[in-house]
Each structure stands twice: as structure tokens, then as C-alpha cells.
Amino acid sequence: MDGQPNPIELSRRTFLTTTSAALIGAAWHGLVPQTEAARRHPQRGGVLQFGTRTDAAGLDSHRHNQLHTSTPGAAMYTGLTDYDQQGNIIPGIAVSWEPNKELTAWTFQLRKGVLFHNGREVDAEAVKLNIEHIKDPAIGSDWHRGAIETIERAEVLDKYTVRLHLNQPHVAVPSSVLHYPTNLQAPDNFDKASEHPIGTGPFKFVSWKRFNETRMVRFENYWETDAEGNNLPYLDEIIDKPKREDSVRLTALRTGQVNLIDALAFADVERFQKSHDDAYNLWSTHFGGIFMVFNFTNGPFQDKRLRTAAAHAIDRNAVHHSVFYQQGAMLDQPYPLGHPWHLESRSLEYDPDKAKALLKQARAVGTPLKIICSANVPYSRDCGQVVQEQWNSVGFKVTLEPLDSVPYQMTRRERAFDGIVQGNTLRFDPDDFYGRNLHSKSQYAQVLSGWQNERYDRLIEEAKRTLDPARRKALYTEGWNIVNVELPHFHLHEVVITSAAVKELRGYQPGATGSFSYQGGGIRTAYIEA
Numbered sequence: 001m002d003g004q005p006n007p008i009e010l011s012r013r014t015f016l017t018t019t020s021a022a023l024i025g026a027a028w029h030g031l032v033p034q035t036e037a038a039r040r041h042p043q044r045g046g047v048l049q050f051g052t053r054t055d056a057a058g059l060d061s062h063r064h065n066q067l068h069t070s071t072p073g074a075a076m077y078t079g080l081t082d083y084d085q086q087g088n089i090i091p092g093i094a095v096s097w098e099p100n101k102e103l104t105a106w107t108f109q110l111r112k113g114v115l116f117h118n119g120r121e122v123d124a125e126a127v128k129l130n131i132e133h134i135k136d137p138a139i140g141s142d143w144h145r146g147a148i149e150t151i152e153r154a155e156v157l158d159k160y161t162v163r164l165h166l167n168q169p170h171v172a173v174p175s176s177v178l179h180y181p182t183n184l185q186a187p188d189n190f191d192k193a194s195e196h197p198i199g200t201g202p203f204k205f206v207s208w209k210r211f212n213e214t215r216m217v218r219f220e221n222y223w224e225t226d227a228e229g230n231n232l233p234y235l236d237e238i239i240d241k242p243k244r245e246d247s248v249r250l251t252a253l254r255t256g257q258v259n260l261i262d263a264l265a266f267a268d269v270e271r272f273q274k275s276h277d278d279a280y281n282l283w284s285t286h287f288g289g290i291f292m293v294f295n296f297t298n299g300p301f302q303d304k305r306l307r308t309a310a311a312h313a314i315d316r317n318a319v320h321h322s323v324f325y326q327q328g329a330m331l332d333q334p335y336p337l338g339h340p341w342h343l344e345s346r347s348l349e350y351d352p353d354k355a356k357a358l359l360k361q362a363r364a365v366g367t368p369l370k371i372i373c374s375a376n377v378p379y380s381r382d383c384g385q386v387v388q389e390q391w392n393s394v395g396f397k398v399t400l401e402p403l404d405s406v407p408y409q410m411t412r413r414e415r416a417f418d419g420i421v422q423g424n425t426l427r428f429d430p431d432d433f434y435g436r437n438l439h440s441k442s443q444y445a446q447v448l449s450g451w452q453n454e455r456y457d458r459l460i461e462e463a464k465r466t467l468d469p470a471r472r473k474a475l476y477t478e479g480w481n482i483v484n485v486e487l488p489h490f491h492l493h494e495v496v497i498t499s500a501a502v503k504e505l506r507g508y509q510p511g512a513t514g515s516f517s518y519q520g521g522g523i524r525t526a527y528i529e530a
Helices: 013-017 072-076 124-135 142-147 187-192 246-254 269-276 304-312 316-322 352-361 378-394 405-413 454-464 469-486
Strands: 047-051 081-083 089-091 094-099 105-110 151-158 161-166 203-209 213-218 237-240 280-294 368-374 397-403 419-425 489-502
Touching: 047 246, 072 203, 072 213, 072 237, 089 094, 105 124, 124 142, 124 151, 124 161, 124 187, 246 489, 269 280, 280 304, 280 378, 304 352, 304 378, 316 378, 316 489, 352 378, 368 378, 368 405, 378 397, 378 419, 378 489, 397 405, 454 469
Parallel strands: 047 237, 368 397, 368 419
Antiparallel strands: 081 089, 094 105, 105 161, 151 161, 203 213, 213 237, 280 419, 280 489
């Protein structure tokens, strides 16, 4: 396979990027300043026909998640920080950053000359307005607000300097202001972002019809350049044609309807690789994981015995074979084996007899349960079906409801579920998971389990203000052992995604985390060979 990164062998620099090495961001060398790069590459261009597996629920990127691995609209945005192919956090719109000694304020120096798609320059005032916009509960989604909830306010120091004041010490702010999910929109277009979004990314909006077609054209004033000083991106246009069904998406690639697909079905990867490796480039990358969430605020899973029974009823090996076709690893935590943030911990093992005994002890045989999952992610539905069958087999009576994006989010917010099949992308800093998903004061955690644990909270808060990576890892390990006992989450499996492209697509390689747009690569350096 062409340029395939190991799905779990992410650079060890990632381990340091969000701790001591990211405390003072430095200008990213190898990029030519905007004023020195006013030309296009004379031979590179073309129209990319993209086939993604999903689409956003809406265009406003502060209200609706623009998934950096599979939502086409993500190409329209960048943020204060960016990442490279290996997943290291590097300067983006901000060329440098530095915290105060207490880690309660971070000062970002902005790159001069960066423009929104409408021609307005990205200055400190625009950053301040974006932070305030996302933090508004009437606008920012739980996911977006959760990413920057430690940021209390933004202060404009001068045109190109902004200081972020925090409500607590936080070592991982550079990760919090990555363009996924904290992307920047033109402030004078906030009220029109649902119809015609204006960002700062390499491509700008033309049209969108959900799960039909997204069209974007090259942003001619995008600031990033290649090593020779040619403006990026090379491509003239991206036309995305989302296809939810794996077989339809693969057929579109094989018949020439699209040049690139973001994911093959797990069942197809090995066969396709053996049969068509000479005609296509394939890349397998660690995308993230999938886990069960238990509702702590109402319903039967308030009883720890029932949560424990449900955990003992889950056979990860069945998920490994029937859903993921042995791709990726059975996983009991957010980070896979081999990743620097993988923890030494142990979760409950598959024991259906113990599960049955616990239900009988609790006089809960026949308890009805409602699981919700995303209707737009095939492996989420498949995992839900496996868990449904396994829980039914020990004495629960389970219904599974696959939901589209907006109903899914509303059902979580209204707490109208007992369990959720929930996924996670790889988090660039562990606080992005352990804090955002599980700390009791996290806005995002409250739409998941709603779990509250003072000891866990104290451990995560100490990790937020700790510079030493080894000490942070020890704190997360202690916290995760609490999770394994209390069971707000129960992890199932790693998610490894395999994307594929025709050989004529040159200069393209997904990021190590599956992202199709990152600094110095992905669709920013891709072109169609004439």
C-alpha cells in the first residue's frame, strides 16, 4: 500500500506536543510567507470527486460538527493551531503561543495576512468574537462549547495578539483551539453561516445539499504554500458526493464516479487490497474508538448492579470479529496499545453467567432498555445490534434506535436513553477525552452519562495543571480505574479506517488520525494527474 501509516504508531512527539513542547509554540519553518508566494503551481490542479461516508447536519460549523475525517465542509476551516501528518500540534493561524506561569492565561501571536473567504483579515478581534460565539449556549453545540470550556474570555492585546484567560489552569489549550472542532468563521457572517459559511480554510463554499452534494472551490488567497513557494491548495474544486452505504461508496470508486473515498467497509478491506492494490492507493489509519455510555441521571442504569451486569454481558471478541473483521484491537480505553497515552488498566471481563446472577440478585430480569446510536455510521449500528443481542441473552429486553444527527443530539440532551453507542475520534491531548467526556462540570459530559465523581474530578483537575507527562499519565490511570468500576463508559473497540483513491490522485495521503486536510498534506497538496 502507498504511504500507509501504522494505525497505532503515532509519533512520540504527539505525546509531548500538548505538554512541555507545546507550552511555547514556534513559527512553523518551511512555509513561505504570504507576501513571497503569489503564484500557483503551473501543472497541478484538477477537480476532486470525493465520496465520504457521512455529512454534517448543517453548515454552521459552530452548531454542527464538521468531522475532520469525513465531513466535506471541514475543508473550509482552519483554527489557531493545526497538525501535521503525524498528528503533532503545530502553528496554524497562530504562529506562536505561550502560557503564563500559572497556566491560567495563554497568549497567541497571529499570522499576519490570513484572510477569511470574504476578504476580511483574521485579527485578534475576530478570534475574540469567535470564542464568544462558540461559548454562547444558544449557538455553540455541547461538543464545541466543551472543547473551550476552560476559556473564560478572550482579550485583544493588539491587532495580532490575543490572550485567552482561563477559569482554571490548563496545560492543553493548544489542543483545545485546533480547527477540529474550534474553527474560525468570519464574524460579519455569523448570522448567515447556516446558508453560506465563510471560513479560513483552503477551500470556500459554493453549494450544499445534505447527503447529495457539496461543492467547494479553491480559495485563491489561502496563506499556506509548498516548499517552492507555490500557493496551496493545488486542486481547483472539490465535489463531495456522500454515500452512506459502504457498497455504494466502493462501487462509485471502482466505476470512476469518485476519485477518493474516506472509508471502505471493514468486510471489504482485505479482499479489495488483494484484488485491486495495483489500481488504487489504500491507507489504514487509527481513527478513534467506540464505547457504550450508561445513563446515570435516570432509568435502570442508576443501579450499579445493572451497569455491571451489562458490562459483563458484552463480548468484545464478538464485536472484533462480526463488526470490525479483526481490524484494529479490542479496546478498554480511549488510546490503543502502542500509543504514548495508552494506560495500564483492566476493565470488567466477559462473563454472561455473572451478568445473569447480578440481574437476578437485583430482581431486574426483563428490565427494558433503550439504546440509541447514529444511523449514519454503519459500525455504530452494527455494534448496537451486537450489544442488543448480548444484553437480551442475559435477561434484559433491549430496543435499539438508530437516529439521524439532530434527533440523536436531542435525545442525548433530553436524557431519553438508557445506553448510547458512542464513538470518539483520536483526541490530540488526553484531557480532550478524560476531561471533556467525563468530568462532572463538562458540558459535553452532561449529555453523555451525566456521571459525577469528586475523586475523579480532582484527578483530572490536577492533570490539567501538571506539566510532567509521566505524572499526567499516572493521574489519568488512577482516574480511568475509577471509570472501570463505576462504569459511566465501557469501551468496546478501536476504530481503524481504510481510505482509498485512484492512482491519478497525486500528492495525497491522509493524516495519521484519518484527517483529509492538514498542514502540508491531505487535500491541501493533492492534485489530479492530467
